[in-house]
Amino acid sequence: MDALLSGERQTEVIPFSLEDAVVYYPVRHHSPVCAWHLEQVIARYNPACILVEGPENANDLIPVLTDPDTAAPVALYYAYRDDAGLLSKEEGEPESCRCYYPFLDHSPELAALRAAAARGIPAAFIDLPYAEILLATQAARGLRTREEKQSYASDQYLAHNRFQERLCEKAGLRSFEEFWEKYFETAGLDLSDEAFVRQMNTYCFLSRQNTPAVELEEDGCLAREAHMARRIQEAAARYDRVLVVAGGFHIWGLLHPGQEPPRPALPASAHAVYPMRYTMPAADALAGYASGMPSPGFYASVWTALHGDRPRQAWTDTVLDYLVRTGRRLRKDGTLISAFDETCAFQQAQMLAQLRDKPAPGLYELQDAVLSNFVKGEASLSGVEPLRVLRQLTTGQAVGRLCSGALVPPLARDFDSQCRSFRLRLEGAAQHEITLAIFSEERHRAISRFFHQTVFLDCGFAQRKKGPDLLRRRDRNLIREVWEYRWTAAVDAALIEHAVSGATLREACSTELRGRMAAAARAEQGADLLVQGFLMGIGDLADQLAGRMDELLIADGDFASLCAACASLTTLEEWQDQYGERGGYDYPALLRRCFARVLQMLPQMNTVDDHNVQKVQQACILLYQVTGREAFADQRPALLEAFERLVGQNPIHPAFHGAALGLLYGARPAWKQTIDGVVRGYLQGTRAMMLQSAAFLQGLFSTARDLLLVDDGFLRQIDALLVGLEEEDFIALLPELRLAFSYFVPMETDRIARRAAELHGARGSDLRRGAVDPADYARAEALDAWAAAHLDGPEGEDDP
Structure with a gap:
C-alpha cells in the first residue's frame, strides 16, 4: 500500500497510540480483518469505555445486541414519520423514512459492543439520532435518497470516488472490492495493529481529501461528526481510557470537528427503533446493500477461521472449503465435477494469488478458479451453473435470532406465533412451497387466510402461485392453492411499520382495510377491498364497510367501475359456502344494490368507445348470468327491458x-x-x-x-x-x-x-x-x- 500511495502527499498524519486517553480506531463496516485487529487492540488497550458510531437513540438496545442468545445477522431498524413537516413543506401525506443498521459476526461495531459486554465496561452509540440525521441532510442526499434498502452505515465515500478509481487503475485491479481485499483483508493479517491502523487512516484520509466539502455538508456528515466529537469529549471527562470505533472516513472529522448546529425538538412518537432479525442475502452488497461487502457468507467463514486453530491460514483454508462445497453441490445436482477438478482449482487459486502479489487467495481468486476449472465449455447461460452455485454458497443463507425479551412489536410476535402454529419453516433464507386444500381442510383454509393477510400488509413473505383467484376472477375451477413463502428481513421491517395498526395480523388488517375503504374513490376499489377482506377471513368487517360501499355505488359514475364491482360482489355471493363464510355478511343484498345502479346506467352505454366496449360486453354477460340464478331471477325482466331500450337507440x-x-x-x-x-x-x-x-x-x-x-x-x-x-x-x-x-x-x-x-x-x-x-x-x-x-x-x- 505504501508503494501504491507513494505519489500522493499526505498533509496531515492521524495519530494512533495506545498510550492516549482517547484512541480512535478506523473501520470499514463488515470487514473481518478490521474486527480481528480491533479485538487485539481492545485486549492491549484495556479501555474503560467503548464508543461506537451509530444513532444514539438505540443505546437502550445494546444489551439485546450483545446478549448471548442473540445470533447475528441482526439489525437495528430506524423509522421516522415527518408529521411536523420538517423535511418537506409540501402538503400531502407526511414523508416516512426508514433505514437499517445491520450487524454480522464479523462487523467491527458488533465485535466492539460484545467485547465491552464481556469486560463489563460501558458502551454507547454516539451519532445523532436517525431523525436528526435526516434533518441535517439535504433532500435526495445521504440517508434521504430514494432507495428501497436504505442503510445507515454506508461506505460510499471509500468506494466511489475518483481517487479510488485511480488507485484501481494504478494497481491493475478490477474493482474497489478486489482492491480492498488485496491491500486490507488478506494483507492485513501480516501487519501489526499499529501498521494496519496507519494504513487504514492513510487511505481514508486521502479519500476524504478527494471528497468535496459541500458533499459532506449536504450529506449531514459534518453535523454528525460535530455531535460525535462532543460525545467523545463528554466520555473523556468521565473515563481515563476511551476507545472510539468509527468509520475510517470520519476519523479526521472527529479530530477536527466543526460547530454543532442546534438540535430541533422532535416528539418521541415521530421516530422509533427496533431490533430485528436479518439475513445474509440482505447484507450482500451485490443484492443492493450499499455498505455491505459482497458474499458475506464467505467473509463470515473467514472470521470463523480467524478464531480457529490456524488463523494465519484463514484465507487459504476458506477458499479450499468453498471449492470443495461447490464441487459437492454440483455433483449432487448431476454436474460432472471430479476431485481432480477441485485440486486444479485450488492450485490455480494459489498461483493467482502469487501472480497478483497477494499473501493468500481470496474471494476473487476463488471465483476465477471456479470459472476456469468447473465451467465446462463456453460460459454461456447454460454453463454458468458452477458460478451460480458458488455465488449462493458465498452469500450464505443464515437468518439471525433475537434473544427472548427483546423489544419486538406485538404484531411481529403474532406473526412468529402463527408461523409456529402452522409449522411454517423460517430457518434459513430458502424459499418453501406449500399446497393447501382450502375447501376441504379447515387448517389449510386458516393458513391461506394468514398468507392473504401478509400479502395485504405487503410483507413480501408469501406469494400465491396457483389456485382460484377471486380478486381477478381467474382459475376458479381449481380446488387447491399453491403458495411460495420465504422469510427475509423485509418481513420484519414491514411488520414493524404496520405495528401501529394492531397487535395481531387480523387486527392490523382490519384497521388498514377500514382506512383503505375510507380512502377509496371508486366502487371497483371498494368491492376489491371486500374481496380481500373475505380472503383474509375478516369478511365480518363487511358490516362496517357496507355503508361506505353504498356511498361509492351512488357517487361512482364510471360504468366499467360499477360493472367490476358487480363482478366482485357476484364472486363473494357465489363463494360464501366454499370458503365457509355463509352467514358472515349479506352479500346478496349488497349485490342487488350494485345491480340496480348498473341497470340505471346501462341504457346510457350506447355510445361506448372501442377501448371500453369489451368491458361493457363482459359486464352485460355477467348481469345476464346473475339473473339466471334463482335468487336473482326477479331481476331478469328489468335487465331485458334495459337491453331493449339500449338496442333501440341510434347511434349504438x-x-x-x-x-x-x-x-x-x-x-x-x-x-x-x-x-x-x-x-x-x-x-x-x-x-x-x-x-x-x-x-x-x-x-x-x-x-x-x-x-x-x-x-x-x-x-x-x-x-x-x-x-x-x-x-x-x-x-x-x-x-x-x-x-x-x-x-x-x-x-x-x-x-x-x-x-x-x-x-x-x-x-x-x-x-x-x-x-x-x-x-x-x-x-x-x-x-x-x-x-x-x-x-x-x-x-x-x-x-x-
Missing part, C-alpha cells in the same frame, strides 16, 4: 349492439326475427354499415354463437358478405372477423367450414387438417429468407 356501438341482441335472443328466441333484420342492415346497407359488420358479429357471437351453428340462412348471409368484399375492405375487417370467430371451439369451426365449403360446391370431407409437408415448410422458410434479404439487403440476388 356495433359490437355492443350485437352483444345485447344476442342476450335478448338467449332469453326470448322470438328476437331471432329482429336479429335477422339487423344483420341484413349491416351486411347489405351502406359501405359504412358494412364496415361495421365485423364488430357487430363479434358482439353477437360473444353472446349467441349458436345462431351461426343452427341457421343456414344466417351462414349464407355472412358468406355473401365475405364473397362480395373488395380486397381492401376484407383486409380492414379481418382483425375483427378473426376475433368474432374466436368464440367458436375447434369442433365448431370445423363444422362451420364444412357447411361453408358446401355453399361453393365443395364437399366437407375434402377439408382436411394435417401436418405441413417438410418440403413445403422448407420452401416457405426459403421464401421468407429471400424476402428478408431483398427488403433489408442489396438487390440482385437470385430467386430461391
Whole structure:
C-alpha cells in the first residue's frame, strides 16, 4: 500500500497510540480483518469505555445486541414519520423514512459492543439520532435518497470516488472490492495493529481529501461528526481510557470537528427503533446493500477461521472449503465435477494469488478458479451453473435470532406465533412451497387466510402461485392453492411499520382495510377491498364497510367501475359456502344494490368507445348470468327491458349492439326475427354499415354463437358478405372477423367450414387438417429468407 500511495502527499498524519486517553480506531463496516485487529487492540488497550458510531437513540438496545442468545445477522431498524413537516413543506401525506443498521459476526461495531459486554465496561452509540440525521441532510442526499434498502452505515465515500478509481487503475485491479481485499483483508493479517491502523487512516484520509466539502455538508456528515466529537469529549471527562470505533472516513472529522448546529425538538412518537432479525442475502452488497461487502457468507467463514486453530491460514483454508462445497453441490445436482477438478482449482487459486502479489487467495481468486476449472465449455447461460452455485454458497443463507425479551412489536410476535402454529419453516433464507386444500381442510383454509393477510400488509413473505383467484376472477375451477413463502428481513421491517395498526395480523388488517375503504374513490376499489377482506377471513368487517360501499355505488359514475364491482360482489355471493363464510355478511343484498345502479346506467352505454366496449360486453354477460340464478331471477325482466331500450337507440356501438341482441335472443328466441333484420342492415346497407359488420358479429357471437351453428340462412348471409368484399375492405375487417370467430371451439369451426365449403360446391370431407409437408415448410422458410434479404439487403440476388 505504501508503494501504491507513494505519489500522493499526505498533509496531515492521524495519530494512533495506545498510550492516549482517547484512541480512535478506523473501520470499514463488515470487514473481518478490521474486527480481528480491533479485538487485539481492545485486549492491549484495556479501555474503560467503548464508543461506537451509530444513532444514539438505540443505546437502550445494546444489551439485546450483545446478549448471548442473540445470533447475528441482526439489525437495528430506524423509522421516522415527518408529521411536523420538517423535511418537506409540501402538503400531502407526511414523508416516512426508514433505514437499517445491520450487524454480522464479523462487523467491527458488533465485535466492539460484545467485547465491552464481556469486560463489563460501558458502551454507547454516539451519532445523532436517525431523525436528526435526516434533518441535517439535504433532500435526495445521504440517508434521504430514494432507495428501497436504505442503510445507515454506508461506505460510499471509500468506494466511489475518483481517487479510488485511480488507485484501481494504478494497481491493475478490477474493482474497489478486489482492491480492498488485496491491500486490507488478506494483507492485513501480516501487519501489526499499529501498521494496519496507519494504513487504514492513510487511505481514508486521502479519500476524504478527494471528497468535496459541500458533499459532506449536504450529506449531514459534518453535523454528525460535530455531535460525535462532543460525545467523545463528554466520555473523556468521565473515563481515563476511551476507545472510539468509527468509520475510517470520519476519523479526521472527529479530530477536527466543526460547530454543532442546534438540535430541533422532535416528539418521541415521530421516530422509533427496533431490533430485528436479518439475513445474509440482505447484507450482500451485490443484492443492493450499499455498505455491505459482497458474499458475506464467505467473509463470515473467514472470521470463523480467524478464531480457529490456524488463523494465519484463514484465507487459504476458506477458499479450499468453498471449492470443495461447490464441487459437492454440483455433483449432487448431476454436474460432472471430479476431485481432480477441485485440486486444479485450488492450485490455480494459489498461483493467482502469487501472480497478483497477494499473501493468500481470496474471494476473487476463488471465483476465477471456479470459472476456469468447473465451467465446462463456453460460459454461456447454460454453463454458468458452477458460478451460480458458488455465488449462493458465498452469500450464505443464515437468518439471525433475537434473544427472548427483546423489544419486538406485538404484531411481529403474532406473526412468529402463527408461523409456529402452522409449522411454517423460517430457518434459513430458502424459499418453501406449500399446497393447501382450502375447501376441504379447515387448517389449510386458516393458513391461506394468514398468507392473504401478509400479502395485504405487503410483507413480501408469501406469494400465491396457483389456485382460484377471486380478486381477478381467474382459475376458479381449481380446488387447491399453491403458495411460495420465504422469510427475509423485509418481513420484519414491514411488520414493524404496520405495528401501529394492531397487535395481531387480523387486527392490523382490519384497521388498514377500514382506512383503505375510507380512502377509496371508486366502487371497483371498494368491492376489491371486500374481496380481500373475505380472503383474509375478516369478511365480518363487511358490516362496517357496507355503508361506505353504498356511498361509492351512488357517487361512482364510471360504468366499467360499477360493472367490476358487480363482478366482485357476484364472486363473494357465489363463494360464501366454499370458503365457509355463509352467514358472515349479506352479500346478496349488497349485490342487488350494485345491480340496480348498473341497470340505471346501462341504457346510457350506447355510445361506448372501442377501448371500453369489451368491458361493457363482459359486464352485460355477467348481469345476464346473475339473473339466471334463482335468487336473482326477479331481476331478469328489468335487465331485458334495459337491453331493449339500449338496442333501440341510434347511434349504438356495433359490437355492443350485437352483444345485447344476442342476450335478448338467449332469453326470448322470438328476437331471432329482429336479429335477422339487423344483420341484413349491416351486411347489405351502406359501405359504412358494412364496415361495421365485423364488430357487430363479434358482439353477437360473444353472446349467441349458436345462431351461426343452427341457421343456414344466417351462414349464407355472412358468406355473401365475405364473397362480395373488395380486397381492401376484407383486409380492414379481418382483425375483427378473426376475433368474432374466436368464440367458436375447434369442433365448431370445423363444422362451420364444412357447411361453408358446401355453399361453393365443395364437399366437407375434402377439408382436411394435417401436418405441413417438410418440403413445403422448407420452401416457405426459403421464401421468407429471400424476402428478408431483398427488403433489408442489396438487390440482385437470385430467386430461391
